[in-house]
Amino acid sequence: MSPSISEGVVLSALRRVQDPDLHADVVTLGFVRDVSIDGARVAFTLELTTPACPARGLLERQAREAVLAVPGVEDVRVRLTARVRAAGAAPGEAPQIRNTVAVSSGKGGVGKSTVAVNLALALAQTGARVGLLDADVYGPNVPMMIGARGLPGMFQNRIVPVAAHGLRLISIGFFVPAEEAAILRGPMLSSTIKQFLFEVEWGELDYLVIDLPPGTGDAQLTISQVIPLTGAVMVTTPQAVALHDVRKGVAMFRQLDVPLLGIVENMSWLTCPHGDRLPVFGQGGGRRLAEEFGVPLLAELPYDAATQQGGDTGRPVVVAAPESAQAHAFRLLAGQVAARVSIQALKPLPTIR
Missing domain, CATH: 3.30.300.130 (Fe-S cluster assembly (FSCA))
Structure with missing residues (x-):
């Protein structure tokens, strides 16, 4: 028996x-x-x-x-x-957003928006409900990079986000003509970001990915103070100048009690036609930085021409070439970020006073 x-x-x-x-x-x-x-x-x-x-x-x-x-x-x-758990209490004005992930950089030109767009898309491709907020109001490149156009709609006095490739997204780039500059003083910038957070009909989201402007300014301060950030992802290149500025960004988030999910090193190398890796901007900087701050190195992403072209043409690499090595690297990054968010969900978020 x-x-x-x-x-x-x-x-x-x-x-x-x-x-x-x-x-x-x-x-x-x-x-x-x-x-x-x-x-x-x-x-x-x-x-x-x-x-x-x-x-x-x-x-x-x-x-x-x-x-x-x-x-x-x-x-x-x-x-x-x-079932994606919420890390900490959901903000009162946006209770349907379970987790907020800020993508930031110490300086411009390191591929922060490229990482934010492909990270959000890779998360959405797993079946998660994902929003993308372009908070880089002075350089709102997300609409162009993701191939989204048109003016967001309105429903019951709330902004309806634009839908593209399974994402819900909002950007000041939808409201300002491409040839015009968004000239905003600090209070106006803060007001715009708050509007995008609380007056957009996001619906239920597992992750809201926020593409921050580079540096340590009003946008970072506003978002960190009005909504509990699950964590921040810092994007850098191996270049010493970029690493120097990332340290300032890390210091800012720690001062604001925002958990650092990890470091993404972008443009880590260029693969030559004969297969060798050429470290154009230096080597190992992101890893050393991660070790210095005791956080994970989430990804080392090579420079990839197809990724750059995808951003220029509105066809992000995880959509245009899902079987490519670069798309695979972004999916691995999404898994690492999701894992770090899950870790944060096991402990309460600090209250910023």
Whole structure:
């Protein structure tokens, strides 16, 4: 006679499966749901913290193997789902936004907006509900880079974001003609950003990616003070000048109690026609910076002509060339960012006073 299989025995086996990012077992984390037992067959759901979970394949395999090791179990079916948790309390005026991720840089020209656009798209491609807020009001490049045009609509006195490639996005670039400059003093800039945060009908979002202007100015201060930021991603090149300015950005976010999710080193190298890597802007700067501040190096992205051309033509690389190495790199970055956001969801966000 085969031994009886109980839900308690199954859960006990699953307690041996650890999430590598959250450092706890899947039962304690509340991932295991809907356990059903039919003779020698066991089925259950693993509800992960994000559809972009970089460890989803590993967790599924380990969970199946753990339950198959239970005496009497002959077949295991694992259903993977995801529910993005909110990191800290949602802001009162935007309760449907679960997590806010700021993409920032110490200086211009490091590819911050390119990273923000492709990161948001890569997250959306996993099935997450994603918005993209272009807060770089003096250089609103997101509409051009993502190929979105037209004036956002209005519904019940609220702005309807533009939809493109599965994203909901807003930018001052939709309201200002391309040949004109957005000339805004500090209070007007702050008012515009608040309007984009609280007067746009975002709907339910798992992630709102915010493309900040470079530097440490009014936009960063306004966003950090009016909405709880889940965390910031700092974009740099390996160049010493860029690294110098990133340190100032990191210091600003720490002063504002905004968690730093990690560093993205862009334009890390150029791949020559014969396959060698040429470190045009230096080498290892992003890694050294991450080690200095004790945060992850989320990605090292090579300079890629197709990525640049995609931004110029409104066809981001993760959409135009989803099977390319560069698109794969952005999807890995999205997984890393989502994992760091999930870690933040386990602890409350600080209150800025």
